[in-house]
Amino acid sequence: MNAEILAVLEYWEREKGIPREELIKILSDSLLASAKRAVGPARELRCAIDPKTGDIKAFARLVVVQKVLSKHDQISLFDARRIKPDAQIGEEIEVEVTPAGFGRIASQYARQSLTQHLRKAEKKMVYEEYKDRVGELLTGTVRRFERSDVYVDLGRCEALLPNRERVPNEDFQMGDRILCYVKAVQETPRGPEIILSRADPEFVIKLFKREVSEINDGTIEIKAIAREPGFRTKIAVYTRDPKVDPVGACVGLRGARVRNIVRELNNEKVDIIPWDPNIRNLITNALNPARIKSFEIDEARRRVKIWVSEDQLSLAIGRRGQNARLTSRLTGWEVDIEAEAAPPTGGFEEKVAQAIETLAAIPGISREMADALVHGGLTSLEDVLQAGESYLASLDRVGEQAGAIMQAAREEASRRQIKLGETTAA
Template structure:
């Protein structure tokens, strides 16, 4: 009594087809249970970074083996400049756990800006403990990222903490991003300072701020224009995303003075010397005496050879010397206004 006895039984109408159907139904139940396990385990891991192995490609989507489960890195979440090999280990950001027609699916990303935020949280202890806060991020995956940081503690430099000793912290992040350029910017509540920090090292000339339209027009010198805008407009575009303001950068057009204007300016300068009339100044400038310094280097005989000046040469030389003495008095003398 109590022994187990195995007896082979062949139920009626239970042939090969029926047994295959039973097997398929059983496998479906097992797969459904596995997928429910995926959902229950990963639904709270959204926002984490996981490591896995590239298993296969389905068109441009990548299937990643996470150990017990498989996840999907869709083409839209891939970095355009990155290529993966089967068997390669990669780190990804868990963007979502979605319920698809085929059951729960783990969606990974390497292009999401939050991937960079999470990497900095893991690398910089001051961010994870709340001393430094990441205020904003703008990213063009594979090319450039701008990160705005702020410190709750005045003694802690937010940019320096993120860069790390000899740049080690930011180098670790850049290495994970396959040498994507990362700009770490100090956040500022004042839009002018914030945009200036975001566009550094470009030197900005003037700002025109339109508060109502949240638009900023910036003038820069022509030699700073390409630096401020960046390659294919990338620097200006990321600055707009980061700050939330439309940033328009234009070159400063310097008005070039023409020859006639220069001549008129020189005549006016010479005519301002007491004792020299505008008519005399006009003649002197057209004969090459463009300033007070030119007159001081001339002799009365030089001016006397000019028909329109003639006998007035000595008086003009004296007027020039008197003006020079007034502008540059000797030590101990007082300038006469």
């Protein structure tokens, strides 16, 4: 049985990380009840386990007397001096009282109690380890499913990714490696429960902090964020350093930084906009690239009414009202968008074709690129410049070509300004 005890201790020490000294103490406490049953009501009974051999022994502190009246509390002077030659009457000495076969009996009796103690110790260690990790990003492996909840193996414990914290269009398989945000660590009757999330806006913020060093060191601040998980996120950034472009830093060289974030979010669209304390400018940035005609601001009710041209209405509102809804959440103001009546002009298809031809005439922008830009709501050079590289990168059929398109647009704008200056001078 000693070998069995040692094997159990080694398993828990190796697999669960519980120190051998703590395991010995837990096992000693578990065996004490067994010893009381086997030995009887001995005075100050305790159990000891040899950590090397696994031998179990029971000890009691007995009082040395001339004549023993209670064998559970006293020991005769003659017997005491066989253990301790200088023992005196009235002195307390520790005596081994291990009964025959106690190791086998105690091991059987204590096995269940030991398991319970070890589970409690393991749960306590898990809670102590993770209670201060709320707000961190952790990578784990999908282990099992219960209804729509996902249980993720973090190595030493399991964490829960509830259905409410999942992104609707994400589907996981057993064994998938996933990155999650630690939303909470709770004590429950069953032990500590680690709640993970991939739908929380803080998950996106943590991804930006990981990818964008300027956010991590405080050069750039994330002022506000609004998210519809799996579909679109708007994030407003700001910096006090005039030498730093907050949007450009978040996008990265050729969109590398934001592309890594979008990949982790399974191609969720991410709009990065510059923060502005002026609500007009902030809403204009948030609704970009839609062009706004006029504002009506009700500061008392924190409500803004916006008028746009009819051809810009769908772009401003977004699919199923998503763009307007996210803008409202981002700014904290209620945003109403209406179309301004416009005089009838040529047909829609004619307008689209004309816009494509206009953009394709710009050196460096191919007809295919122009078609992608127009179908993304950008119908003029001014629209492209105002939209910015991060929006271009999110358009279908543009992607990595966003940087080249922006460069071509800037060069064309520069050329047009020069020509305008020459005409004015003449």
